[in-house]
Amino acid sequence: MSDGQSEGGRLFFTSDIYRAERKKREEDGRTVHEAARDILVHTSCDVLVVGGGPAGTAAAVAAARRGADVVLLERYNHLGGLSTGGLVIWIDRMTDWDGKHVIRGFADELLSRLKPDSIAGPSRDVWGSRDEECASYWALRTAAYHGIVTYSPTIDPEWLKAESLAMARESGVRIMFHGLGASPIVEGTTIRGCIFESKQGRRAILAGVTIDATGDGDLYAMAGATYSTEVDERDIHGSMNTPWLFGDVDMEAFLRFRSETPDQFASFMARGRESVGFFDKPSVSWRRDVAVFMGPRLAGYSPLDIDDLTEVELKSRDLMVAHLNFYRKHAPGFEAATLMLSAPQIGVRHGRRLDGLGKVTRDLWDGRIANDEIGVSPSLSPKFANVSIPYGCIVPRNIEGLLAPGRHLSCDATSHSFMREIPQCWLTGHAAGAAAAIAADRGIDVAKVPIDELRACLAEQGAHLNEIPARQMSREAV
Structure with a gap:
């Protein structure tokens, strides 16, 4: 590791450990030929979720509760992703700056299942408090910012694993651990499932709708969807x-x-x-x-x-x-x-960001309501309004049959600083699961899911949504 160069209070490193080996590979350029072969179909389903992190778990549960036959493929031995196996046990801001509980639905239900000895944070009666002493106390405990107390609990990762798994099993999700999503099954521009790797070798899962919840857009990138990898170097998201x-x-x-x-x-x-x-x-x-x-x-x-x-x-x-x-x-x-x-x-905070039919951008921080809203996120600071999250930010622009909730969704680099957080991944995953189930049930592409039906399903499952003015409503989600 070489010495890092400081920028914005952080260090930017260049790799020394693998530099020689990298150069040798580039100069060598050797390849091997992998022969074509038939791959056994392991199973089929209405909705396949690849990745069991916050977004993937929420998606699987939401889709199953909407009546879909759901398979959840996860490469590790647990659910929860970075919120459990990554030890991101601080759940950032479920409330807005007025103390309103805006990230709800799957997220709220999951946290409410945790017993008092497995979750810590401010009680509901002080959410939004600007009392100086109270805010100072909780600021030291990662639950107050800008002098305002927020619902930002810390959790026991083992119990979050247990309750995530329990919710998935209770909902009828078919769980497959120790399987790595290797490549999408593509017909033309439509995704038909995924090939995965396990100790049994390469196998296939066929699906009506596939949800890429890998966190880095692994499936949509291999399927040919357009995306961005730029980062905002003023922020830690890179x-x-x-x-x-x-x-x-x-x-x-x-x-x-x-x-x-x-x-x-x-x-x-x-x-x-x-x-x-x-x-x-x-x-x-x-x-x-x-x-x-x-x-x-x-x-x-x-x-x-x-x-x-x-x-x-x-x-x-x-x-x-x-x-x-x-x-x-x-x-x-x-x-x-x-x-x-x-x-x-x-x-990992950032890998790829989708080029979606919609996008969470800086100009949405002014309080405007998306006409295809699927949830509401707290803003970065009290000077901004809550952010209305559009369905289009999880819908790829140039491929069909796939949704992409979680940190690899469609947003600009600045908005990614909060859209990558655990609560926002639960939010977009919840919406993706509901939308996928509707699309599979109706036999339509995910881009054609009726927004009113999707929002009704989300509301029934406990999500917080703004009321969309009648003049903004449209038949389709994006």
Whole structure:
């Protein structure tokens, strides 16, 4: 790893570990020929969801509850994606800046299933509070911003796995773990399912509608959909890292150190940067004796490059050990800290963004309501209105039979900074599942799903929606 160049308070690295090997590959240019072969059809279904992260789990449950026969294909042994296996246990802002609970539906139902000892956060009566003391308390616990308390709970990842799985099974979803979606099955411009890899080799799943919930648009990219990979370098959404948990800590003692002795804390952080290099502070978890480190965040790497992914894993684990040693010696509350867990899944924030029939863009932050709205997201700050999310942002422009909810949806780089978050992935996944079930049931393409029917289904399943003025209503969703 070479020294990073600082930009916007973050580090941009260039790869040293794999540079020679990369150059050799480029110069060599060798290939092998893979012979054509017939592939066994493993199963067929109305709706196939590839990827069991927040968007994929929500999509599978919503589609099954609408009556579809649903298969959910997941490469790991659990559901929840980055919210569980990626240790993104801080669920950012389910409420708007007035304290209104706007991200609901699947998301709210899932979190409501967690018992009190597996979720922590401000109680409903203080959502939207601007009380200085209350906001200061919750700001230290990642649940208040701009002096306003928000519903941003932290969760036990194991219980979120358990309840995500329970909701899927109760809804009748057919779950397939340890299967990696390898390539879409394409006829002309229509997706007919997916070929996957497992210990049994390559097999196929045929589907009426396929939902790409891979997080990086793996299926839609291979199917020929257009997309963007640009990032906003002012934001962390182009960064990667592997988070970790430290156990046997006293987070209350550490938070007192932060809040009551700010000069000492600033000195501590400066010494950490001098000693460790790229240094981060912990966040609270669902327990007072467990700390989560969501960084350090490493920028300048691509989640679509195996060398970069490997290097980020190596660098993150080096940083994890260095942090443990430094915190044990210098941080109040961390004297007996233990290494509890490093995330099984790497923390990717951005890979591809779809070129969709619709798009979440900066000009939608003014409070206008999309005529194909599928949900409402909190804005980045109180100076902006809630953001109306259009159905078109999950519908590819130039392929049929596929929807793409989650962080790889259609949006500009600035809007991606919040559209990639866990609650927004639940929101768009919920809508994708309902739309896919309607399309499969009616035998129509996903772009032709009637918006009024889709919104009625979402409302019935608990989603929060704005009322669309009559003059804006149209028969089709996009």
